[in-house]
Amino acid sequence: GAGVSQSPSNKVTEKGKDVELRCDPISGHTALYWYRQSLGQGLEFLIYFQGNSAPDKSGLPSDRFSAERTGGSVSTLTIQRTQQEDSAVYLCASSADREPDTQYFGPGTRLTVL
Amino acid sequence: KQEVTQIPAALSVPEGENLVLNCSFTDSAIYNLQWFRQDPGKGLTSLLLIQSSQREQTSGRLNASLDKSSGRSTLYIAASQPGDSATYLCAVRPGNQFYFGTGTSLTVIP
Numbered sequence: 001g002a003g004v005s006q007s008p009s010n011k012v013t014e015k016g017k018d019v020e021l022r023c024d025p026i027s028g029h030t031a032l033y034w035y036r037q038s039l040g041q042g043l044e045f046l047i048y049f050q051g052n053s054a055p056d057k058s059g060l061p062s063d064r065f066s067a068e069r070t071g072g073s074v075s076t077l078t079i080q081r082t083q084q085e086d087s088a089v090y091l092c093a094s095s096a097d098r099e100p101d102t103q104y105f106g107p108g109t110r111l112t113v114l
Numbered sequence: 115k116q117e118v119t120q121i122p123a124a125l126s127v128p129e130g131e132n133l134v135l136n137c138s139f140t141d142s143a144i145y146n147l148q149w150f151r152q153d154p155g156k157g158l159t160s161l162l163l164i165q166s167s168q169r170e171q172t173s174g175r176l177n178a179s180l181d182k183s184s185g186r187s188t189l190y191i192a193a194s195q196p197g198d199s200a201t202y203l204c205a206v207r208p209g210n211q212f213y214f215g216t217g218t219s220l221t222v223i224p
Contacts, residue, residue: 004157004183014137033212035214040116040216041216042203042215042217043158043203043205043212043214044214045172045211045213048210048211050210056210056211058211059211061152091157091158093158099143100165101146101207102160103158103160103212104157105158105159106157107116107155107156107157107158108155108156108157114188
C-alpha cells in the first residue's frame with residue numbers, strides 16, 4: 001500500500017516568506033508526527049496529532065510555526081516569516097493505533113531559506 | 115529534558131567485520147527504545163524496538179540491547195555488508211514524544 005508522502009520534496013524560499021509543507025499519512029493511521037532534522041543534528045520533535053485530541057505542540061520552536069491536521073488525515077506545517085535557521089529537512093511520520101510505536105516516515109521536505 | 119547521545123558519530127569498517135554502535139540517554143523513565151536506519155534522501159526505517167521491560171531484541175544480523183538503569187543501548191551488526199551503509203539513529207519514548215540521537219554514519223567498505 002502507499003506509504004507516507006510529503007510535498008514538496010524540496011523548497012527554496014527567501015527569508016521572510018511563509019511556507020507550507022504537506023504530509024499525507026498512511027490511510028487509517030490516527031497518529032501523525034512532525035520532526036525537523038537540521039544538518040548534523042538529530043531529529044527534533046515538533047508536533048504530534050492523535051485522532052481528534054488536542055495536538056501536542058510542545059516541540060514547536062517559536063510562534064512562527066504552526067500545524068493543522070484536517071479531517072484526521074492530511075497535515076500542513078506552516079512556517080511564517082522564515083529565517084535562515086529554519087533551513088532543515090522536515091520529516092513527517094504516522095502510526096496506527098494497534099502499533100503506536102511503529103512510525104512510518106515520509107521522505108521529508110528539504111527547506112532552504114536564502 | 116531527555117538527551118540522547120550516539121557514539122561514534124561516524125564509523126568506517128571493511129566488509130565482513132562485526133561492529134557495535136552505542137546510544138546513551140539521560141532519563142531512564144522510558145517506555146521503549148528503537149533503532150532506525152536512514153538512507154540519504156529518505157525517511158527512517160525502524161530496525162528494532164525494545165520495550166522497557168526487555169533486555170534485547172534480534173533481527174537477522176542485528177542485535178540490540180537495552181540497559182535502562184544505566185541509560186545505554188547498543189546495536190550490534192554482525193558480518194557487515196556494503197548495503198548496511200547508512201545512518202543509524204536511536205530514539206527513546208518517554209511519552210508522546212520520541213527523542214532521537216544525532217546518529218552514527220556507517221560506511222562498510224567492499
